[in-house]
Amino acid sequence: MPKEKKINLPISADILERLAKFQEIELQDVDIEFEEIELDLGTGGGGGINSGVMSRMAYEFAQIRDSTNRLTYLLGGGAIPTTGYAQQAVQPQQVTQVAPSRVLPTELITAKTSIPQGDYSGEVVEVRLGATKSEGGTRGKSYVIGGQTTPAYYNFQVKPKNRPVLAMDVFDWPKVPLSKAVKMHFRPVLNDVGEWARLCVDKFGAEMINIHLLTIDPLIEDASPKAAVKTVENVLQAVDVPVSIGGCGDPQKDLKVFTAISEQIEGENLLINSVTLDMDIEKSGEMIRDHNNTVIAFTSMDVNKARELNRKLYDFVPKNQILMDTTTAALGYGLDYAFTVMERCRLAALKGDPELNHPMSSGTTNAWAAREAWMKMGPEFDPRELRGPIWETITGQTLLLTGIDYFMMMHPAAVNALKVMIDGLMKGEKPNQPTDWVSITVGGN
Amino acid sequence: MPAKELSPIEIYKLLPGTSCKECGETNCMAFAAKLVNREATLEECKPLLEEKYADNFAELWSLLKPAVKAVEVGVGENAITIGGEYVLYRHDFTYFHQPAIAIDVTDEMSDEEFETRIHVLNDFAYNYIGMDLTLDMLNIRCTSGDPQKFAEAVKKADELTRKPLMLVAHNPVVLEAGLEVVGEKRPLIHGATKDNWKEVAELALKYSCPVVAYSPSDLDTLKSIALTLEEYGIKDIALDPGTQPTEYMSVNTDTYTILRWNAINEEEKGLGYPLIGAPMAAWAVEEEDPVLNEWNEAVIAGVLTARFADLLVIHGISGWSLLPQIILRSNLYTDPRKPVSVEPELVIMGTPDENSPVLLTTNFALTYYTVANDIENAKINGYLLVVDSEGMSVESAVAGRKMTAESVAEAIKDFKVEDMVKHRNIIIPGRSARLSGEIQEESGWSVSVGPLDSSGIPSYLSEKWNPYPE
Numbered sequence A: 001m002p003k004e005k006k007i008n009l010p011i012s013a014d015i016l017e018r019l020a021k022f023q024e025i026e027l028q029d030v031d032i033e034f035e036e037i038e039l040d041l042g043t044g045g046g047g048g049i050n051s052g053v054m055s056r057m058a059y060e061f062a063q064i065r066d067s068t069n070r071l072t073y074l075l076g077g078g079a080i081p082t083t084g085y086a087q088q089a090v091q092p093q094q095v096t097q098v099a100p101s102r103v104l105p106t107e108l109i110t111a112k113t114s115i116p117q118g119d120y121s122g123e124v125v126e127v128r129l130g131a132t133k134s135e136g137g138t139r140g141k142s143y144v145i146g147g148q149t150t151p152a153y154y155n156f157q158v159k160p161k162n163r164p165v166l167a168m169d170v171f172d173w174p175k176v177p178l179s180k181a182v183k184m185h186f187r188p189v190l191n192d193v194g195e196w197a198r199l200c201v202d203k204f205g206a207e208m209i210n211i212h213l214l215t216i217d218p219l220i221e222d223a224s225p226k227a228a229v230k231t232v233e234n235v236l237q238a239v240d241v242p243v244s245i246g247g248c249g250d251p252q253k254d255l256k257v258f259t260a261i262s263e264q265i266e267g268e269n270l271l272i273n274s275v276t277l278d279m280d281i282e283k284s285g286e287m288i289r290d291h292n293n294t295v296i297a298f299t300s301m302d303v304n305k306a307r308e309l310n311r312k313l314y315d316f317v318p319k320n321q322i323l324m325d326t327t328t329a330a331l332g333y334g335l336d337y338a339f340t341v342m343e344r345c346r347l348a349a350l351k352g353d354p355e356l357n358h359p360m361s362s363g364t365t366n367a368w369a370a371r372e373a374w375m376k377m378g379p380e381f382d383p384r385e386l387r388g389p390i391w392e393t394i395t396g397q398t399l400l401l402t403g404i405d406y407f408m409m410m411h412p413a414a415v416n417a418l419k420v421m422i423d424g425l426m427k428g429e430k431p432n433q434p435t436d437w438v439s440i441t442v443g444g445n
Numbered sequence B: 001m002p003a004k005e006l007s008p009i010e011i012y013k014l015l016p017g018t019s020c021k022e023c024g025e026t027n028c029m030a031f032a033a034k035l036v037n038r039e040a041t042l043e044e045c046k047p048l049l050e051e052k053y054a055d056n057f058a059e060l061w062s063l064l065k066p067a068v069k070a071v072e073v074g075v076g077e078n079a080i081t082i083g084g085e086y087v088l089y090r091h092d093f094t095y096f097h098q099p100a101i102a103i104d105v106t107d108e109m110s111d112e113e114f115e116t117r118i119h120v121l122n123d124f125a126y127n128y129i130g131m132d133l134t135l136d137m138l139n140i141r142c143t144s145g146d147p148q149k150f151a152e153a154v155k156k157a158d159e160l161t162r163k164p165l166m167l168v169a170h171n172p173v174v175l176e177a178g179l180e181v182v183g184e185k186r187p188l189i190h191g192a193t194k195d196n197w198k199e200v201a202e203l204a205l206k207y208s209c210p211v212v213a214y215s216p217s218d219l220d221t222l223k224s225i226a227l228t229l230e231e232y233g234i235k236d237i238a239l240d241p242g243t244q245p246t247e248y249m250s251v252n253t254d255t256y257t258i259l260r261w262n263a264i265n266e267e268e269k270g271l272g273y274p275l276i277g278a279p280m281a282a283w284a285v286e287e288e289d290p291v292l293n294e295w296n297e298a299v300i301a302g303v304l305t306a307r308f309a310d311l312l313v314i315h316g317i318s319g320w321s322l323l324p325q326i327i328l329r330s331n332l333y334t335d336p337r338k339p340v341s342v343e344p345e346l347v348i349m350g351t352p353d354e355n356s357p358v359l360l361t362t363n364f365a366l367t368y369y370t371v372a373n374d375i376e377n378a379k380i381n382g383y384l385l386v387v388d389s390e391g392m393s394v395e396s397a398v399a400g401r402k403m404t405a406e407s408v409a410e411a412i413k414d415f416k417v418e419d420m421v422k423h424r425n426i427i428i429p430g431r432s433a434r435l436s437g438e439i440q441e442e443s444g445w446s447v448s449v450g451p452l453d454s455s456g457i458p459s460y461l462s463e464k465w466n467p468y469p470e
């Protein structure tokens, strides 16, 4: 396959822009450069078929229908035996219609659908993110999240109190592996984390910036805590939204770096991402408390582990400085586990569990771990420029419905889509004239 | 009754109690446990079908029946079931019937569009961890108002697809024109409104079809219609509370949650039926580009999948928007009580010989299919040893001790890998590197640590792997 190949996007040029509500139009041409996928999958992909003919419209689909089976086979390995699935038991069908035996109604029976009120004894604590000048920091705004007394968006019980916050990820290492659909939006700023942050806030509407200090990783550059402090200062200069600080995953190094940052940068109420069970909880907890920062308690998809970490942190950190993150897995790659663990945590909190009633955080960027988010597939699944961001969107919004309060995201269109979704969920008002889907006509049909 | 509140004892008391084993279980108690988990159906206990147990059968039936009625649409092997759910939250038990996706056509579409839409319905398939994910139904709407046109469209659709149909027309005359064509194939009829309910109820009875009660954004009227249909003698009902565009998403989440909550937690009369959702409401909004309509439609479909809809009417047919929808519903409707797993075995990939590589992986379906696809697509000849990790992915299995040096050594023995290859070298996933020493010790095989991601297997094999080190 050629290293680089040009194809036409079968959608209007600025569609991604509009999806992302970009403030300026950057792409003028319909052509978008596609390069080889980053991971060598050794598959046939869609090579040979001109993706340009594909589009959303049905008749175009028909043209490639014949190749569908071959591609499905290539991608999905249809030849592999489907072993191991327990058949789901289906309840036997009841006798269907019975002849009316009594006097038939002649009028609609009047009825009232009750509005269930639920019975909750717990309440999620409220946590502040960031600090404005009057709060001792330098940020233009700060946010309060949490405070729920009912499951997520049960507006019929209680109107949502606080709006979830959407942060965008930036990295201090230009070589961070990003899929093409993401990278195309950040290419000019990959080398400058401050500019990267500014782009996210000014152009893509990020409400917070989530810095990933990858270079401190002993396996990458083993950058010093001092260098990390500079990076964070750089970002704080560039943007005026609150900032969260992500480590590299090495429990010792992360603690060292978080401590240096906390000591050098006071008053900003940074969000430390994250403290885990394999870190020194006492030192981590004292660091958060002494410098008045906020922390994400991160565990791996286990309600009990989440409880355990929170409990350990309580010895040092006030409850209203803790968020919890029980791990986000991508749509198709374990989203079901992520969804259920989060839903269980939140429902337990509302039932009064005193160790789980924290706002929840999601690393929604993990959606890109799913191959379907970025991989070349058959042309019937093109364009990747839409498939990727919708993957992140659906991953994020599914978890939003479990009660996530803080999102860490990557693709501008996904950020915007989630914002629109949150608007719709927070609004809580009915349309004057409900949509009657039955009578919709599309394109004159 | 919500499933988890049933105890096997309650069920056992109503079974024949002879432990005759006809159901395939060793005794009635074991069968009772299966029933409680909905892993068996009453009919599998043959003695129970005898006349003398009729009362017991009826009582068991009502104890075990789902809070949301299972409604069958279509006939024969093409029939599908919607509803049949027991719980509000999947972790309380499991969800059973994925929301059916019905692709939209109208009786005013051009032949070309009409036909290709049906082809998409028929042919769209994605193989996801061994399951073929497909689309389920055709939604035929009358937008012309003309009975003859509608009948023609229905006839054509019936010739082009065997998937079940939903006939959508609120004028009873039009509806009957469609039913005259496909009435005996048990289409879902949409629907009964506050104005036409009587005529539509008559049609539902005449053609013996399930019927949708429709009342956009008015739940009191929706319940009125459902109760009236019940009173009219109709058993198979579905509820369509209307779907609103993204801007009014809270109306959607509220509506569907209220209905499902009342059905499950309150067993409220008239509401224990499957819910129809119409993400295609997104197409009612004027957008500059249809891509935006389709994007919003997928987004609404995602929300309604997480929030209890049992059937989704979809207009957009692009792969990029359908794919996340079908994977989401598959994910949320997997049984949270057990991970999706495959049979542990030695899988022969291509045409291996005695010098071919032996690769280790776990029996989590997602892991297995990812690895097997990578190997297959690269046309590698070799053996894939699938160990029983109780359905855990590589790292979870290692961390949770579901895959250990002992279980790997045992699998090498059990599946007679020695007889297949001359060398004694096994390639393990990079993410299980820390087991390499122990596996070597336990099995006597030398261990090569492969790449972290299975996509790296082809280059690893050609560049690094050597089963016969000097």
Ligand code: B12
Pocket: A299, A300, A301, A302, A305, A327, A328, A329, A333, A334, A337, B339, B340, B359, B360, B361, B362, B364, B366, B367, B370, B371, B391, B392, B393, B394, B395, B396, B397, B398, B399, B400, B401, B402, B427, B428, B429, B430, B431, B450, B451, B452, B453, B454, B455, B457
């Ligand atoms: C979903 C998940 C779960 C689910 C289980 C899903 C399942 N059925 O396996 C649940 C919630 C149940 C779970 C439980 C646990 N988990 Co878990 N889990 C995850 C998660 C989020 C995704 C795992 C996954 O599905 N990956 C996708 C599959 C396809 O990947 P894979 O099996 O590794 O296969 C890939 C490679 O290994 C490779 N490969 C596979 N086979 C082969 C073969 C060869 C020859 C080669 C070369 C390559 C290769 O290619 C594949 C494709 O890339 C990860 C974190 C993450 N994002 O990775 C944590 C993670 C794996 N879990 C972890 C842990 C600790 C656990 C628990 C022990 C405790 C816990 N809950 O925290 C339990 C153990 C379960 C038990 N009782 O046995 C840790 C492991 C840490 C470590 N390195 O030791 C992780 C990394 C999270 C973390 N950072 O803490 N987990």
Ligand code: SF4
Pocket: B015, B016, B017, B018, B019, B020, B021, B022, B023, B024, B025, B026, B027, B028, B029, B031, B032, B044, B045, B046, B047, B048
């Ligand atoms: S078939 Fe019925 S009676 Fe016989 S063992 Fe099974 S449950 Fe008991």
